[in-house]
Amino acid sequence: MVTRGSGPIRVVLVDDHEMVVEGLKAMLGAFRSRVRVVGHCIGAEDAVEVITGLAPDIVLCDVRMRGSSGLDLCRRVLQRDPASRIVLLSVHDDEQYLFQAVRAGACGYLLKDIGGADLVRQIESAHAGTTVLDPGMAARAVDTAARMQSNEFWPGSRHGLTQRESEILSHMVTGMSNRAIAGRLVISDETVKSHLRSIYRKLDVGDRTGAVAAALREGIFR
Known part of the structure; x- marks a missing residue:
């Protein structure tokens, strides 16, 4: 098994659309001194084994994939290695997905329209131990959680x-x-x-x- 070390943050990508994976590779490729894509999976089928074998610093994973979900994958990976840091990427601007992501153990929930520089900063924050959330969704989630708690929903x-x-x-x-x-x-x-x-x-x-x-x-x- 590969061990975690110093140097650029090692990232594995998981998405069921090859175009998305290649786009993320190209985006992150402009920041090679800070992040390095060490592997990817098209879909979740073999992702647990790939992630376990490569032991990346961060996993960037789609929330919804054919036949599975990033939420399920997150749980399975964390069962194998509770120290894994998984950031979920999504097109769904829905705070309920954010709540589910946090409950599943993800350390982040970001939208896929994020720019390259912002994504790298969020990866660095997640690697440092911070939970990273899309700013707009985080603000709405605070209000939603408060209203749910008081039965106002x-x-x-x-x-x-x-x-x-x-x-x-x-x-x-x-x-x-x-x-x-x-x-x-x-x-x-x-x-x-x-x-x-x-x-x-x-x-x-x-x-x-x-x-x-x-x-x-x-x-x-x-």
Whole structure:
């Protein structure tokens, strides 16, 4: 196994889109004296073994990937090596993902529109032991956490559901179909399906029936 040492911060990239990986390599390549990409994985399938073998200082990992998620990968890597430092990258400007990332043990949550210089600074901060968060999301998350704690939020917020997901789940409980929900909310069927996948994950269920049962069991809608 490679051991952690001095010199540029050693980084492993994990994303299921090769274009994103190559873009990050090019971006970080301009800062070779400060960071060095020592490996990458296209998708999460072999990522645990790659990360364990290379023992990078920082892992930059996508939040959502086909067949898996950066959150699941984060948990598996930390089970192997609790000292690992994992920063999740996402296009999702949703503080609920940020909360889930922190609960999973990630040391950071950044948006993919971050510039190269800022990303390197955040990597350096994460390597130094700081939890790094997108500034705008961090500000909103503080307000969200306070309102959730005082029960001033929407049904399901304590389970990590966004307001839209809560709305969709409420319609599911009344028996509405995906198409009917899409029509009611003026969104596409695919958007409804995307929200359903997120709802299932957050409620730890496998299907629509399980989600409705969880909503009733947990008293989400009173």
